[in-house]
Amino acid sequence: MPYRTIIIAVPALILCLGCAGAEKTAEHDSQPVAEQVVVDTTAGTVAAMPSALDLAGFPMPDTLPGEDHVVEVGHTTKYVQPAQGTSFRFRYEGDDVVVNISSLTVNCCTESFRAAVDIVDGELTLRLYEYLPDVCECTHPRDIWVTLKDVGQVESLTIFLNDAKDPLQQPDC
Numbered sequence: 284m285p286y287r288t289i290i291i292a293v294p295a296l297i298l299c300l301g302c303a304g305a306e307k308t309a310e311h312d313s314q315p316v317a318e319q320v321v322v323d324t325t326a327g328t329v330a331a332m333p334s335a336l337d338l339a340g341f342p343m344p345d346t347l348p349g350e351d352h353v354v355e356v357g358h359t360t361k362y363v364q365p366a367q368g369t370s371f372r373f374r375y376e377g378d379d380v381v382v383n384i385s386s387l388t389v390n391c392c393t394e395s396f397r398a399a400v401d402i403v404d405g406e407l408t409l410r411l412y413e414y415l416p417d418v419c420e421c422t423h424p425r426d427i428w429v430t431l432k433d434v435g436q437v438e439s440l441t442i443f444l445n446d447a448k449d450p451l452q453q454p455d456c
Contacts, residue, residue: 349400368454405438
């Protein structure tokens with residue numbers, strides 16, 4: 284009889300705990316974010332990462348299209364104060380273009396991001412891929428910034444997350 288209880292209790296406990304150590308948005312809405320991460324992608328090839336469609340086993344290519352334009356991808360490592368929705372903009376810093384994405388809802392266990400870049404006739408398309416060593420059952424908003432080189436004049440910006448077919452939308456204000 285005690286074994287039957289253990290067999291039922293252990294899976295239930297695992298389901299309740301989710302990803303150990305993951306930050307959950309509801310518990311942290313009033314605390315500020317101080318920790319940030321910047322990944323320098325010019326130093327070498329970033330390890331292959333999973334896709335959002337099948338995070339446990341879908342391999343990402345070693346090299347993403349347009350990745351040679353990416354100077355750095357940085358992000359807050361924990362939640363940020365949720366805004367009215369995800370918003371994004373770009374600005375020039377010398378010859379580089381910096382894309383800022385505010386309050387993007389991602390998986391709690393996302394450790395880093397990689398970016399695929401396409402620029403055609405001034406239309407910049409950026410696809411961000413999450414790297415998750417473990418898939419958590421929680422999400423929270425983060426701020427992300429991507430510095431790009433050699434993209435020329437940018438007239439419009441479209442951003443996708445992982446393998447999503449629909450781009451991120453600016454909130455109606």
